[in-house]
Amino acid sequence: MTASSAAQPDQDPFILKVENLTKRYGATVALSDVSLSIRRGTIHGLLGENGAGKSTLVGLISGQRVPTEGAIFLDGAPIANVDVKAMEKAGVFLVTQEPMIIDHATAAENLMLGIWPSKNGFVNWRKLRDDAARMLEGTHIDPQALAGRLDAVARRKLNILRAMFGGGKVIILDEPTAALTVEDRAQLFAFMRQLKAQGVTFIFISHYNDEILEICDACSVLRDGVLAGGTEDVGSLTSEQLSELVLGRGLALFQRERRTFADEAPVVRVRNVENGHLAIPEFDLHAGEIVGFTGLPGAGAKELARALFGLVPSQGSIALEGQATRPLPADPRAAFDMGIAFLSDDRRRDGNIASMSIGENISLSSLAAVATSGFLKPEAEKALSQRYFQAMGIKAPSPATVVDKLSGGNQQKVCLGRVLATNPRLLILDEPTRGIDVGVKQDVLRIIDGLSKSGVSVIIVSTDTDEIVRAVDRVCIFENGAIRVQLSGEAITSERLRQGAEANA
C-alpha cells in the first residue's frame, strides 16, 4: 500500500534525507560525506561560496549525477541509479540557474516540456494549450507568446510552474533571483510562500544573506565540499553569523567612503544619446567618481552602458577629458581605443574565452600593447598577464590555467583583469558581482574602489541595491529610457532605492 503512506498522520517529518553523500570527479572531491535532512513543507536554504559543492549536491539530489558514495532517501525510500526523468516522476525538480527555456517555443510548450499530455506517443495539443492557460492564470504570461520574447521573471516563473504542475514535491531553485529586480523577487517569494502553504518543499540556493533570512525556514551551509553547519531555525541567525558560516571567518563588508564632486569639472561628457530604447540628453561623470545605474529591466540603465561601449548602435556624442567631442564608439574596439572599457553581465556569454588560459584572456583586449607590428612579444604579454593575475588575486596555480576550470568568482576576476589591463579612463561594469559569492564580491568592490582613487571614472550597472549603497558616490535611476532620479551622498539608502523611480515621479 504505497498510496496510503502519504496520508498517514505520523509520516516522516523529513521528506528528503541524504546520508554520507560523496561525489568524486577523478582526483577531485566535489562533495565529501554530506548528511542532511529536509523537513516537509519548508523552504530550506543552501548556502556556500562558489565551488563549495552546492550545485553538485543538488545535481545528485535531482538525478543529474550519480553519487560516488552515500544514499538519498525520498519519503523514507532509498533512491539509487536514477536519472532526471525518474526523479521528476518521483517529484523532485531542479530549476537551474539559467532558465531552461526553448526560445522559439511558446510559453505553453515550455511549460509542458517533457511532461506533454500525450496518448500513444502523440501530443494532445488541445489539452496542452488548455492546461497551460489554466496554469498561467494570474501570471500575466500569454501562453502563446514565444518564450524568447519573455522577460527574466516570466522565464523563471515558467520553470517553477513546470516543476510545480509536473507534480513537484521538492523543488530545487538554484539561484532563482540572480537576474531579478527587487519587485520581481518579492513576487517570486510570494509565489514560493503560496506553494509552500500547499505543501511543496523548496531547496533554495542563494548568495544573498538577506534572501535566506527572509524566506527560508532552515538552512545548511557547505564549505569546500563538506557540510560546514546548519540550523533548523533561520530566525535565530543574523546576516553576520550567516556570512561567518559561509566563509568560516569574520567578514568585513565593503563600504565606500562617498565623495561629492560638486565643485569639480566633469571629465566625461555624454550628449544626446538616442536609439530605439534610449533618450539621454546629457550625462556627466567626474574623475574618480563611481556612479550606479539602476532601474527595472528595459528602463535604460543597461542600454546606456552598452551604447557607451559601442555594443548597440546609437546616435550621440562623448567627450573624454583631453579628447575632442566624438560620436559614440561604433564597436567595442573603437571604445577600448578611446579609453572606455566594459565588463559584461554574463561572463559565460561574452566575458571570457573559456577554452583559453587566464593569461591569454587577460591580454586579449590589449594585444596591440604587447605586440610590435602584429607579432606578440611573449615577455611583455607574460608581464601584463602576471601583473593582473596578481592584482586581481585570482586563485589558480598560474596564469597558464585554462579559464574553464575556474570557479565563477575567479572567472569574473579574469574578466575584470582583462578589462582593467586596457588602462581605461571610463570603466563600465554591468552587474560586476552577479553570481559570485560574498567574499569575492568584497574583493571586486575593493578593486573598483581602489581604481577610482587613481582617477578612473566608473559606472556600475546593478539591480542589487545593497551593492549600490555600498559602492557608489551617485545613483541614476532609469525609467523609460531616461534618467529619472539622481541621488548622491546621504540620500543613497536601500529604502530609497527599493522605491525605484516612481517615488519622485
Place this chain on the structure above:
Amino acid sequence: MSQVTTAAATKPSTAQPKREGGRYVLGWVLHNVVWIWLIALVIFFGLFNQFFFTTFNLQNIMVQATVLGMIGLAVALPLLVAEIDLSLPANLGFSSAIGALAYSDLGLPWFIAMLVGVAVATAIGFFNGLCITKLRMVSLIQTLSMMIILQGALLALTQGRTLTNLPDGYVWIGQAAIGGWPIMPVIFVVALILVAVILRRTVLGRSIYAVGGNPVASNSAGIRVDRIKIITYTIAGFLAGVGGFLLGSWQMAITSNQGSSYLLYAIAAPIIGGVSVFGGRGNVVGVLGGVMLLTVIQVGLAIVSVPSFYVGMIGGVMIFIAVAIDAIRVRYFA
C-alpha cells in the same frame, strides 16, 4: 534560541597517487594518439611488406602528403574560427585550371599565370568570408554551394578535357628532386611553419583562437570578429591555391574534377589531428599528424595490396578509430 551547529570539517581525501599516475599516462597516450597510431601503422605496414620501409616509399609518402597537407592546413583555419569551408578542394582544382588556362590561352608567362591562379583562389576565399560575415550566410551551406559552383565551373572551363598543356617551369616543382629527394614537400613545410608562426606568435593568430572559442566574447573584448573570419578564409583560399598549383605540377595534368577527391580527407585530417569542429582548439602539429596518418593509411593499403574493393572501407574504419579515440580523449581527459 540559536541552534547553529558546526560540523567538524573532515578533510577531503586526496586521490591515490598510483591511480593518478596511471591516469596521467593514459591521458598522455590519448593526447598523442595520432602519433602513436601513426607509428603503429608504419610498423604494421612495414611488417606486411618490407617495401614500406624503403627510401623510395618514404619519398612517395612525403610527396603524397604535400598536397593533402596544403589543403588540410587550409581547411583547419576556418575550423579554428568555428566555421567551415567545404569549397576549398574545389577551389584548389578550379584555381589551378584558371592558372593553366592563363598560360595556354592567354599566353601569360607560366609564373604569372600560376600567380593568377593563386590570386583567384585567394579571392574566392575572401568572397566566402564576406558571405558568411557580412551576409551572415551559414558557412556549411554557403561553402557547399560554392563547392558545387566551382566543381561545375571547372567542368565547364575544361569542357571535360584534361589540361596537359603545362609548361616545363610549371611542372618543375612537382618533379624536381635533389639526390632523389623530392623538393615539393619543402613548400608544405614552409607553409606549415608560416601558419604555425601566425597562430602562435601574432595578434591575428591569438584573435583566431579567441573568435573560435567564443565569438560574442571576442567582440566584447574588442576583436573585430568579422574581419578575423574574412582574413582566415582568405588565407585558407591562398593555401588552397598554392596546393592547386602543386597538385597540377606534380600530376602534370589538371583533370575536369581536379581536387574533388580530397574533400573528405582534407576535412578528416585536421579533425583527426585535434582541430575542434567547434572552434578555438587545435594546432599545426596536430594537422601534420592527421595528414601523415591519412597518407600512411592510403599508401600502406596500396602497398600491402589490399584488393581495391576493400581499400575505401578499411581506410574509413581506420579514420573512424582515430576519431573515436580523440572523442574519448576530449570526453574524459580534456
